Amino acid sequence: xxxxxxxxxxxxxxxxxxxxxxxxxxxxxxxxxxxxxxxxxxxxxxxxxxxxxxxxxxxxxxxxxx
Numbered sequence: 300x301x302x303x304x305x306x307x308x309x310x311x312x313x314x315x316x317x318x319x320x321x322x323x324x325x326x327x328x329x330x331x332x333x334x335x336x337x338x339x340x341x342x343x344x345x346x347x348x349x350x351x352x353x354x355x356x357x358x359x360x361x362x363x364x365x
Contacts, residue, residue, distance in 0.1 A: 302365040305338065308346070312355045330360065338362040 311325040334340075339362065346357040 302363055304341070305333070305362045305364070307333065307360045307362055309343075309358045309360050310355060314354070333362060336364075338364045 307330060309326060309330055311323060311327070313321055313323050315321060341361040341363045343361070344359045346359055
């Protein structure tokens with residue numbers, strides 16, 4: 300059986316809420332779902348950057364499954 304490979308962009312966005320609290324959005328649950336399906340991390344490369352109104356951190360995650 301041939302190995303499969305998949306690219307996944309993991310992200311976390313943070314911004315200030317209405318009352319001064321910090322709010323976050325991430326897709327870490329989707330990555331955890333892929334890992335529970337048998338995918339494994341082959342490599343991870345940071346791709347951080349800053350948006351105009353918020354901060355977003357990204358990481359390219361290469362996944363393998365055989």
